[in-house]
Amino acid sequence: QNVYLQIHCTYTNQRWEPAFFAVKFDEIDADNYQNDKVLQDLRKKRNYTYEDEIACSEECLPDYANKLKSFYTEHLHTDDEIRLVLDGSGYFDVRDDKDNWIRIAATKGELIIIPAGLYHRFTLDANNYIKAKRYFVGGPVWLAYNRPADDMDCRREYLKHQSQGFAHLNKV
Ligand SMILES: CSCCC(=O)/C(O)=C/O
Numbered sequence: 001q002n003v004y005l006q007i008h009c010t011y012t013n014q015r016w017e018p019a020f021f022a023v024k025f026d027e028i029d030a031d032n033y034q035n036d037k038v039l040q041d042l043r044k045k046r047n048y049t050y051e052d053e054i055a056c057s058e059e060c061l062p063d064y065a066n067k068l069k070s071f072y073t074e075h076l077h078t079d080d081e082i083r084l085v086l087d088g089s090g091y092f093d094v095r096d097d098k099d100n101w102i103r104i105a106a107t108k109g110e111l112i113i114i115p116a117g118l119y120h121r122f123t124l125d126a127n128n129y130i131k132a133k134r135y136f137v138g139g140p141v142w143l144a145y146n147r148p149a150d151d152m153d154c155r156r157e158y159l160k161h162q163s164q165g166f167a168h169l170n171k172v
Pocket residue numbers: 054056071081083090120121122130132
């Protein structure tokens with residue numbers, strides 16, 4: 001089992017600098033996720049107490065066009081966005097420290113954590129289909145804050161962590 005993309009760095013000013021923080025686990029058993037040990041441990045450790053499921057395709061997502069449009073509008077959340085891909089695939093784009101988009105492909109068996117305060121967007125790929133579990137600490141937080149949301153506490157906190165090299169977030 002691999003964890004990667006945890007801290008992405010770029011070589012700037014003759015040194016490595018943290019560019020963004022996001023987590024991607026692969027090799028979670030999407031067909032038997034309830035019994036997957038990695039997922040069970042992660043849920044326990046991070047206190048993911050709420051879960052539900054979303055399927056995105058023209059057939060299964062009500063108000064498909066508007067939902068997809070809002071997912072693809074650059075935004076952030078006050079809570080981490082945690083998605084386990086059960087089927088299909090898609091792209092999560094996140095902003096690095098230079099404000100460039102970094103594209104993170106998400107496929108079956110991968111779990112993505114986009115931390116609170118990180119600007120991002122989501123789009124389907126050519127499969128036009130994804131089914132994913134959504135996890136939350138406590139209750140679900142659906143609100144998306146479109147950019148600019150630079151004065152929000154979660155944004156300030158994310159930038160503070162970035163300036164510290166994400167030292168205290170680098171624990172999964
Ligand atoms: C595959 S989950 C759909 C996208 C989503 O829920 C979200 O919040 C994108 O930012």
